[in-house]
Amino acid sequence: MLGREVRLAAPPDRIVSLVPSATELIFALGAEERLVGVTDFCDHPPAARRKPSVGGMVSPSLEAIVTLRPDVVIATDQGNREETFVQLGRVGIPVYLVHAGSVAMMMDVIGRLGALTGRPGSVAPLVERLRARIAAIAGAVSGRRRPRVLYVLWPEPLLVPGRSAIVTELIALAGGDSITAGEAGDYPRYSIEAAVARAPEVIVLARHGGTTGPIARDRWDRLANLPAVRAGRVHSVDGSVLHRYGPRIVDGLEQLARVIHPEAFR
Amino acid sequence: MTPLAEVRGVHFSYPAPERRRPAPFALSDVTFDVASGEILGVIGPNSAGKTTLIRLLTKVVEPARGEIRLGGRPLARLTRWELAREVAVVPQELPHALPFSVEQLVLMGRYPHAPRRFFETAGDVEVARDAMAATGVLHLAGAPLDGLGGGERQRVVLARALAQEPRLLILDEPTAHLDLRYQVECVALLRHLNRERATTIVLVSHDLNLAAELCDRVLLLADGSVARLGSPADVLDEATLARVYGCAVAVDRAPSGRPRVQLVWPGAAPRPGKEVADPRSR
């Protein structure tokens, strides 16, 4: 992936994951016994919290990683620093990069992780399960008019999902039309004015650990002219299931669909 | 005998000022010699050019026109440290709160003699101690500069200048901040240096009587040019002084035989038998 070649003689027995999404997927593939180290942010499933932590995503402790004697480290360019990969490379630890900006890429990651962890057999069932759920949700909202949706990753500065963010595709699958779908990048900054100019009919506020609920709503409620506000369609969703590409992403998709097309789920 | 220093036709002005600053000062067509072994006084009103002259003699600035020579060699051809071996300056004041000790300061005077050395030699230390002894501050060698009084600071700076082993010593207002007692000591010291060590001295001062007492010749600067040059008796005459300084003065004789200048205070009654020169009456 991403042009980096990693050669391993055999499926690695000891894996350190610096990517919470990858951690969740490894558990979902049933390969968690190979996982010897995770980050402080790898909190799902609960069993992941019991694995040894090597620190944060931005500056994990190199010594802690090295001491765990991993055969490979799974990392991402969406949250880890390049310096970390370089340093690990220097001490001879292979780094495998994952990246997923779309559902298709996520399925690809699942396949690769399955191969990497020696559990290729678990890939197909997991992928099938996820696809079935996605199809069910997409089916429930198909044929309906797509409202204009503004997804707020972070209110201040205003960060929204762009072309390469998986959330953009999820909004489309949930039957919405993200007003920022054409913006370049993963989560670019956006001005409130531009957002208002596109008259979103639904505003989705992402919660990151439960603190952004009431406070963020205030600002949007003040913009009484927005169709979304007039119709009272300002909602908050659990961001942790939407910004990661783990198995819970289908729960995130369902949350989005319920918010965008509540009438389809009565 | 070649003069120690020759100033020939020197013109100088400071760079153009910003709009709100006063007009730049200029020295024009200044020519004089400093004879070897003499004590030359430089007097004149403020901004007559006295400090500028010191700067020119020490190559802090360079003349726009004209030339200055030291021992026959043009200043332009001497490097800074070559010049510093011959010419030492005792400035009016030391910067405040210098963290050095007396000896450390005096040793800085040895820099021009071996500018590439990192540390001073034992020989340097000896010269410095000699200089401190000559100015009577040897007992203060280890003391921090901070705690010293005005007279002592003056003598320390003089010691530093002497440590340079210069042929020409320039003093800028040496008695300006000194108590009377130290003024007298200063004069004695300078005389001693001039006689015992044959040091040529150029003394810039406000104090006309100091110049009269101490100097062999006096240079009177006014408005950037030489008004008079000659013995104290020649230069310090009432008409000239009244014209240059713009106030009435009385000149008589001090007990030593040298001229003595006194100001004529407004409203004072003239002393019986003494005629006062009034610039308006000539």
Place this chain on the structure above:
Amino acid sequence: MTHGRRLAVVLAALGAGLLALGAAALFLGSARLTPGAVLAVLTGHAPADSTERVVVLSLRLPRIAAAAVAGGALAVAGVGFQALTRNPLAEPSVLGVSSGAAFGVVVAQLLGGGSGVGDSVRLALFGFGGAVVAGGAVYLIASAHGGLPIQTLLLAGVIVGIFFASATTVLTSLVDIDRLGGIVHWLLGNVSPVPPASLALFAALAGVGFWLIVGQARRLNVLALGEEAALQLGVSAERLKARIFVGAALLTATVVAFAGPIGFVGLVVPHVLRLVLGPDNRLLVPAALLAGGAFLLAADTLARNVVAPAELSVGVITSFCGAPVFVYLLRTRTRSPL
């Protein structure tokens, strides 16, 4: 005691202290190796690809060396700026030179990646450019009306520092969110295990900066008397100032290129050294090289152990130490020059 001998004694003591600290730091780290294991590595008894060997020789040792070089460079830059401005509060971060260098390095990072020796040279060059521009700006602002009054100098330093910090923020806001964490982390100042070739380059650049300053130590003493007096004693003040400035800017830029902007080392270390050794720059400059190394090494060892396995940025620790020292100096020395 003669000058030369005093210097030798001081350097021997500081050198021994630095080595001892370095040796101690080898035993500390989040991998929690036993002293025996560390000793085994150092005496060559550990197996060739054991984790102990990797941790001690590839992670801890290079990081310790980098911290020592960075600390020494920053302390010497501090002494240089202080002599240049005749002011004990002058130092790369206070004068905004560090921020200028950081801006330069961030520009270089955004223009292209890589971490080989050639890339490090490029980063250092850009950093040097930023440092020179910042330092020049501070000088021009502060000397606008003649002299370098302390209050104006500090203000100019703060302003220039803010300007470049803002410019850097503009750049970071253009970077997408994934790289943001990395850049913010870098801006706090961190020592990382620098591999041998880059470390040699780091030491060489720092060595050049040190050499530019140490040779002028005697002249810097004379400069303390004021520029006119220095000229009259035979010191070419303008040339000296230019050389010191280039040396100090180079030292600052080099450290920023390899470790990000770390502040206050150049303030704390020279201050303490002056209390012990006096004002003679011939002692201060070489001593700063060793004492600065020891200081930053201690701070970095703390940074990587105090909340293990997470790590603090060493710049955070130096700021916590440096701010009180700065306030103290401001209160006691504002009226007097160096």
